[in-house]
Amino acid sequence: MSAEHEVAILGVGMHPWGKWGRNFVEYGIVAAQQALGDAGLSWDDIEFVAGADTIRNGYPGHIAGATFSQALGWKGNRVASCYAACASGAQALNIARAQILAGFCDVALVIGADTTPKGFFAPVGGDRPDDPDWLRFRLLGATNPTYFGLYARRRMEAYGATADDFARVRAKNSRHGATNPNARYPKEFSEADVLASPVVADPLTLLEICATSDGAAAIVLTSMDFARKHTTDPVRVAAVSTITPTYPQTVLELPGFATDASVGLPVPERPFRDAIAHAAYEEAGLGPEDLDLAEVYDLSSALELDWYENIGLCAEGEAERMLRDGDTEIGGRIPVNPSGGLACFGEAIPAQAIAQVCELTWQIRGQAAGRQVEGARVGLTVNQGLFGHGSSVIVRR
């Protein structure tokens, strides 16, 4: 994509991830104020707020965009709220970007925060037999870790991955996140620790499955012209991919009972997860060879390996080799999840895709003390939201 379609990340902020047991609005305000401070701006300067909604602790009347605007002090700014499960943050970012590129505003605040209950994510309550997310629990007892377990076992059966490989991913991410001040689990684990943890969904252990966390992340997004008045070399958003799958969807996805049947139909050029990153690369005019780092959605240790292939870091079936060679460790060829990833954070759904972009921004500015990827200039985030919301953001200097 041409530079005229770029916007600047002028400020980023996060409330530390954890299980704090407070209202999500509190976390969001902390992140917003930190992002405003980082940008050298005040709430008065914000013309547009894009909020990524929480459904766990939210309800109509508590919708993110207006809720955060009210908490910061209502002043009649334009506002939008959106929900796309784990991809909500990228959607909010994209909404703000479009407002800026359309010329409706110069300065926007993108914000997401969540408060989560303990344990498995469960569908919203009530008797809802028309909702596939409800039905997969009712008829199959298929939790989110069930799908992660299926993907993990598939790697073992198809590519010869081992439980040791998956443990190695978790151990790597624990080293990355060990000194991250925003991580919920800043603790180093060895492969042996990971393997000794109780199995939740064979072959994955408790330490290899993403927890649910409280947390918040915010970004001050501005036009390039505005940013250049405040800084000489702003970090830029070069692409935001928010695509759906293409029919027939041939890869099993949460919360489905089945893939689409593809008999007699042309199969899409790329499977969904490959297509998510591909759309971002196309928009940015970049490729995987241009990346210095990536933040991928490691809902499980094994899923991180799938992403290596999906975002083009290696060919199908070669992710384990990359990992064993240390390519994705900080100091390696292409560090993945230098933040520590979901393994060290747990998932705060509406904040997570925004947090990925915050990490890239700190890395590209050289401000990721203790986990810095030297010379980082271009990074990619990737993620997907339930029911087919792709999410990938490319950030560059």
Add this chain to the structure above:
Amino acid sequence: MAIKTQLPAIEGWFTMDPDRPALLGSQCERCAAIFFPRETSFCRNPSCQSREFTEIELSRTGTLWSFTDNRYQPPAPYISSDPFVPYTIAAVELAAEQMVVLGQVEPGVELADLHAGMTVELVLGPLYEDDEHEYLVWRWRPVADQHGAEASTRTVEEVSE
């Protein structure tokens, strides 16, 4: 003790044939696309606009694509046994339809008994019960004779007539 009446845990997703149960899909009358769970309002093929569907039975056997288990009690609306008993879940590839379908694996089958590529067949089993009824759901079970299984696989052409 009176024998409980058997009912499907969900209407219209599978046949109740005790010997040869099958999942019920729908097939678009215009483009022949197959859907499970059934699609009956709009064809999801983007190059088709049809609203006419025929009910079809899906292949009763397939090959194991992947599998896992659940060691901890899932939240509602899953109706769990008391005490909770872990269960295995399989993802099964149906050759004729070219799709992967999930299902619990019949109890008693160990993870060590499973490997990708093996042939499994559809059976019915109890998901939960109340005082008068036993609610059945589909399950996957490895076929005893891994070589003779293909004979029971019906093709799409056969089932869609």
